[in-house]
Amino acid sequence: MNLEWRNVDIELVNKNKNVKGEYVRLISNSSGNVKSGSLCAIMGPSGSGKTTLIKALTGRIPSGSKTRGKILVDGKQRKYETWSKNIGYVDQDDCIFENLTVFETISYAAQFRLKDKNIDINEKIEKLLEELEISDISGSKMISVSGGERKRVMIAIELVTDPKILFLDEPTSGLDSSTSFNLLRLLNDLSKSHNTTIIFTIHQPSVEIFNTFDQLVLLSDSHTVYSDEAQKAQEYFESYGLKKRELSTFPDFLSEILKVKKKYKELPENQAIIAKMVNDNQKNFSQSDAGCFSSSNTLAVEIRPSLGHIYILLKRRCKLYLTFMKIFITLLIFGALTFIYIYFNQVIIAEVPKLKDQINFALSVATAGNDAPILEIFRQGFSAKFDIIKEVLVCIISVSLLSTLFGYLMIPSTGAFGYEYKITKREMGVATYSIGSYYSSVFIFEFLIYFPLLICSSICAKIFISEVIKWETYFYILGALIGYLPTILFFGSCTTRTKTIYAVLSCLAFTWAVPGYIFAVWNFCAIKTESFISRTIAVLISIFPPVQYNCLLIGITYKIRSAACKGLQADSKLKNSFDYFAKVLYSLIFESLEVWQACLIFIVSTLVFTSISILALCLRLKPEMRYKLSK
Numbered sequence: 097m098n099l100e101w102r103n104v105d106i107e108l109v110n111k112n113k114n115v116k117g118e119y120v121r122l123i124s125n126s127s128g129n130v131k132s133g134s135l136c137a138i139m140g141p142s143g144s145g146k147t148t149l150i151k152a153l154t155g156r157i158p159s160g161s162k163t164r165g166k167i168l169v170d171g172k173q174r175k176y177e178t179w180s181k182n183i184g185y186v187d188q189d190d191c192i193f194e195n196l197t198v199f200e201t202i203s204y205a206a207q208f209r210l211k212d213k214n215i216d217i218n219e220k221i222e223k224l225l226e227e228l229e230i231s232d233i234s235g236s237k238m239i240s241v242s243g244g245e246r247k248r249v250m251i252a253i254e255l256v257t258d259p260k261i262l263f264l265d266e267p268t269s270g271l272d273s274s275t276s277f278n279l280l281r282l283l284n285d286l287s288k289s290h291n292t293t294i295i296f297t298i299h300q301p302s303v304e305i306f307n308t309f310d311q312l313v314l315l316s317d318s319h320t321v322y323s324d325e326a327q328k329a330q331e332y333f334e335s336y337g338l339k340k341r342e343l344s345t346f347p348d349f350l351s352e353i354l355k356v357k358k359k360y361k362e363l364p365e366n367q368a369i370i371a372k373m374v375n376d377n378q379k380n381f382s383q384s385d386a387g388c389f390s391s392s393n394t395l396a397v398e399i400r401p402s403l404g405h406i407y408i409l410l411k412r413r414c415k416l417y418l419t420f421m422k423i424f425i426t427l428l429i430f431g432a433l434t435f436i437y438i439y440f441n442q443v444i445i446a447e448v449p450k451l452k453d454q455i456n457f458a459l460s461v462a463t464a465g466n467d468a469p470i471l472e473i474f475r476q477g478f479s480a481k482f483d484i485i486k487e488v489l490v491c492i493i494s495v496s497l498l499s500t501l502f503g504y505l506m507i508p509s510t511g512a513f514g515y516e517y518k519i520t521k522r523e524m525g526v527a528t529y530s531i532g533s534y535y536s537s538v539f540i541f542e543f544l545i546y547f548p549l550l551i552c553s554s555i556c557a558k559i560f561i562s563e564v565i566k567w568e569t570y571f572y573i574l575g576a577l578i579g580y581l582p583t584i585l586f587f588g589s590c591t592t593r594t595k596t597i598y599a600v601l602s603c604l605a606f607t608w609a610v611p612g613y614i615f616a617v618w619n620f621c622a623i624k625t626e627s628f629i630s631r632t633i634a635v636l637i638s639i640f641p642p643v644q645y646n647c648l649l650i651g652i653t654y655k656i657r658s659a660a661c662k663g664l665q666a667d668s669k670l671k672n673s674f675d676y677f678a679k680v681l682y683s684l685i686f687e688s689l690e691v692w693q694a695c696l697i698f699i700v701s702t703l704v705f706t707s708i709s710i711l712a713l714c715l716r717l718k719p720e721m722r723y724k725l726s727k
Contacts, residue, residue, distance in 0.1 A: 097169055097182065097260040097293055099153065100129035102381060104165035104725060105389075106148055108158060119162055121318055122148040126165075127381040128313050128323030132260075133291045135284045135308065137298050137326065139347075140315035141355045146297040147188075147265055149315065153295065154185050154263045155394075156525070157722035162389040164726040174723040176394055180527040181209075184254025186264040190246055191518040194239035195416055198230065198249050201238055205253040207408050208528045224252050227289070228282065244275035248282070254526075255286065264296035268305070277304050284308045300351045316354040319374040323381075336369050387726025397524070397718045399710065401532035409529065409537035417541070429505060430549045434556055437501040441494050441561040488657040488664065488674075492681065494564040495572060495653045496611035499646045501553060502576040503609025509542045509584045510601055513713065514594040525719035534717075535710050539585060543577050550574055568656055572649050579645030579698070580608070582706045589709040589716070607637045612646035616681040631685075638684045641705060644698040651682035651691040 104126045107119035122145045130136040138146050155174060157163055167174060192201060199221060206217045225231040228248045233241055241249065247267055254262055267283070268276035280301075287294045287310070298305070309326035322329055330346050333339070333353075340349035353366060513520075520534065554570045587597050607615070615637065622630035637643055658664050658678070664671055676688075683689040684697070 098129065098132050098171075099167070099169055099261060099293060099295070100171075100381075101153065101167045102127050102165055104149075104152065104167065105163065106145075106152055106157070106725075107162040107389075108148070109160050123152065124318040125378060126315075126318075126320040127378055128320055129381070130293055130295055130311055130313075132293050133287055134293060134310035135280075135287045136293070136295045136311035136313065137301070137306075137309045138295065138313045138315065139298055139301070139350065141351060142299065143317075144315040144354065145318045146299075146315055149313075150263055150265055150295060150297050152725070154183060155179060155721045155723050156185075156719065157393060157725075158720050159393050160391060161722075162391050163722060164387050164389045166387075167723075167725060176721065176723060179723060181257075182260040183526075184257065184259035184262045185526060186247075186250045186254055186262070186267065187522065188266045188269055189518070190250045191522055192238050192246075192250070193412075193416055193516070193519060195237060196412075197235050197237055198225075198241065198245075199234040200415070201249060202252050202256055204408065204412055205528070206256045208405060208523075209257045209526070221252075221256065224256055227286065228252055228255075243270050244279060247271070247279060251283075251286075255290065255292070258290070259292060261293040261295065264294070266298065267296050268298060268301070273302055277302065277308075280305045280308045284310070301347050303345045303347060306345075306347045314350065314354060316370055316374070320377055321354065321370060321373045322377060336373055338366070338369060390722070390725060390727045392722075394721045394723055395718070397714050398527070398530035399532045399714070400530055401536050402530060405529040405533040406537045406540070409533060410541055413537060413541045426508065426545065426549065429508070430553070433501050433503075433505050434553050437497055437553075438557060438560045440497045440500060441557075441564055444490060444493055444497075445561065445563055488654065488661055490564055491566060491653050491657045492650055492678075493611070493613065494561075495569065495649045496613045496646065498569075498572055498576070498649065499611055499642075500609050501573075502580050502642070503605045504602070505549075506542070506546060506577075506580050506584045507598065507601055507605060509545075509581065510588040510597050511594040512538045512542060512585065513588045514592045514597075517592045517716070521717050521719070524717045525721075531710055531714050531717065535585075535589075535713060539581065542581060542585070546577055546581075547574070550576065566657070568653065576645070578702065580642045582702050582709065583641050586705045586709045586712075589712040592716075604640075605642075608640065608642040608646070612643070612650050613681050615643060616647065616650070616683070619683075619685060620680050635685050639701065641698060641702045644684060644694070644701060647682040647684055648691070648694045648698050651678065651689075651694050654678040654682070655691055 104123055105121065106123035107121045110117055110120045112120070126145075126149060138150055140146050151157070152163070153167060155176075169179070196204070202221050202224070203217060206221065210217065222231065222234075225234055228251065230245055230248050230252070233245055238246070238249065251262070251264070251267075264283075267279060271279065283294050283296070286292060306326065312322060312324065312326035312329050313320065314322040314329070322332060324332070329350075330340075333350075338353055340346055353370070523529065524531075550573050554573050557565045557569065557573075584601070587601050588594075591597055615634070618630065619634040619638075621627075622634050658671070658674070664674065679688050682691070682694055684694065689697075
């Protein structure tokens with residue numbers, strides 16, 4: 097692939113308060129080209145625009161930036177569908193999963209991105225490791241490899257997909273001179289053996305490193321001074337009267353002569369010569385209409401999930417996160433919450449004889465001064481009828497207490513997205529997998545973590561409190577994963593500040609852990625007393641699916657248990673009054689809801705929270721891409 101750019105201007109949003117203006121220009125009217133299969137270095141002093149230019153060539157432009165000009169591949173405009181699959185990009189920040197081995201790290205990249213299923217991935221990786229001279233560390237974990245080896249692994253991750261062009265930003269940063277030379281020599285060999293165009297930025301190379309370059313792009317204060325063969329550069333500068341000192345090397349000479357900013361206080365005549373070289377370089381390339389400035393990025397995010405990618409992501413998550421410590425902490429939290437749930441139910445069983453007086457008191461407070469239908473319970477002699485409805489009431493209270501088990505159990509899942517934010521963003525930048533695949537894999541993994549724990553919870557409940565555990569309770573316990581997990585992941589998808597969101601969610605989860613009937617009484621009293629503050633709090637709390645789920649369980653339990661209670665079915669007046677009482681307990685912020693309506697509200701709100709989570713991930717993880725620089 098031949099890459100060329102014409103009349104490229106790039107202005108980024110100015111974040112430096114000491115510099116005037118809304119934008120700062122980092123690339124000015126730049127033109128150049130790189131031939132297929134060559135090793136091209138973009139060189140210049142700090143602040144000359146090297147990183148900005150190479151990122152623009154890859155398509156990575158920060159949102160809000162102003163750009164114009166053309167970047168062409170084989171004479172055509174870049175398109176996301178083809179461009180993202182034909183390039184590789186190695187950033188300065190080589191973020192990677194530290195606990196995977198070198199082989200596993202490359203293997204996962206290959207599994208995600210190689211479309212040809214007939215390729216033997218293991219064989220391909222082994223051959224690549226030999227070429228990069230790191231086959232001896234294939235079984236080492238990434239956390240234990242050296243800086244130079246780490247760079248080679250990052251290069252292998254990109255080369256495994258056979259890109260046509262490979263971009264590297266400061267690949268020698270942090271490496272000693274010997275390691276840097278070996279890396280550049282290797283890149284030169286790879287460009288020839290794979291016929292891959294390799295473009296990279298470098299600050300001040302040694303002579304040995306400089307001699308490995310095929311092509312050279314020199315930048316000075318955002319302008320392109322030279323873009324041609326590297327070995328012709330010295331002769332070209334001498335033709336303008338710029339000669340290196342006898343004891344100086346040509347790369348060192350370039351590093352000094354290209355510093356034309358005012359702060360460097362170079363000779364005025366040198367600045368004038370560099371300015372002339374910039375103009376002459378521009379004339380070497382065919383001029384074209386730069387067009388109008390554009391500030392809009394390409395929406396380069398795939399949402400549609402892939403079953404294959406979901407499986408690979410799940411396999412990797414199990415490898416990374418299914419650790420002894422995670423299992424131990426989860427079991428510890430689960431054990432404590434299960435104990436609390438069983439203890440509260442045992443108290444209920446022991447206190448059943450006193451339950452009648454407690455309910456009488458609660459209803460008296462709730463209906464004081466109101467001629468509500470619920471008073472029919474008292475008019476019909478509630479005390480006399482208590483034995484008929486005792487079993488129904490006990491089941492409702494027991495189900496309400498399930499919230500104490502669910503409320504805090506899944507909070508650790510809040511950090512599911514935050515721990516790997518940088519790595520995921522890098523992988524999204526090279527179209528590794530879709531947002532839909534990523535979200536689905538996280539949800540399924542967290543689901544599978546809690547599923548066996550909730551099965552154990554059901555078994556424990558059956559053993560210790562069989563009196564109040566009915567067949568539907570098992571479905572409630574497992575259904576909590578659908579009721580709570582999407583909301584937990586919603587908070588995790590909104591920010592990378594894991595500790596902050598843990599603190600916020602821990603406070604909010606208290607409202608989810610409170611038994612549903614307590615929330616229902618609060619809401620009922622707020623409606624009857626017309627308290628604006630209490631009503632507002634009730635509305636805010638009820639928008640979250642966990643609260644809706646807690647109330648929905650009350651409604652379903654009442655429907656099932658009341659239908660099985662022959663005494664209640666035989667007394668129509670008591671049945672009508674108790675129907676109203678049950679609706680108060682599961683109607684959320686409404687005065688009266690049917691069970692199917694409460695169920696519909698829960699389903700819709702869960703889908704909304706899930707959709708917002710995926711949208712939030714799209715906004716946070718989307719690569720900042722722009723392939724057309726001008727309008």
